[in-house]
Amino acid sequence: MPFDKETAAKAGEKSSRKGKPNKTTDSLRKRVENILDDNWERLSDDIESLTPKERVDTIVKLLEYALPKLNRTEFKGSTSVEDYLKLTPKERMMKLKELKENINE
Structure with missing residues (x-):
């Protein structure tokens, strides 16, 4: 049975499309x-x-x-924790700013 305007409307009412409560x-x-x-x-x-x-x-x-x-987030960085510990406080702040910018994108 092909869809016409009436049957399509009825099917749409029963649909579980995204956004339909x-x-x-x-x-x-x-x-x-x-x-x-x-x-x-x-x-x-x-x-x-x-x-x-x-x-x-x-x-x-x-x-x-x-x-x-x-939601859980996964860190996909190339820097390990040990590498972060070797950074100076200023370098850490710069890296954190960079990561925040990436998250906001």
Whole structure:
């Protein structure tokens, strides 16, 4: 069956193209937000009742949902750590500026 304007439009509605929001994920995210909003006081009290170590662990786990994870970056330089240690402080600063410029490009 060839595509015409009508069938192409229907296929596009069902598409999972880049930039098109996932309805299931969006719905689930909203439900979780509602649960958290409705139970915020209780959750806050529960976290306060934990030991300091448990509290920090819980907060760190929750941060994963609030903040995006940073991508790991790989250093692809020709200079080894030993070579950096041989540089003068001024040379190190120049090398750092060079690396920052490369990252910003």
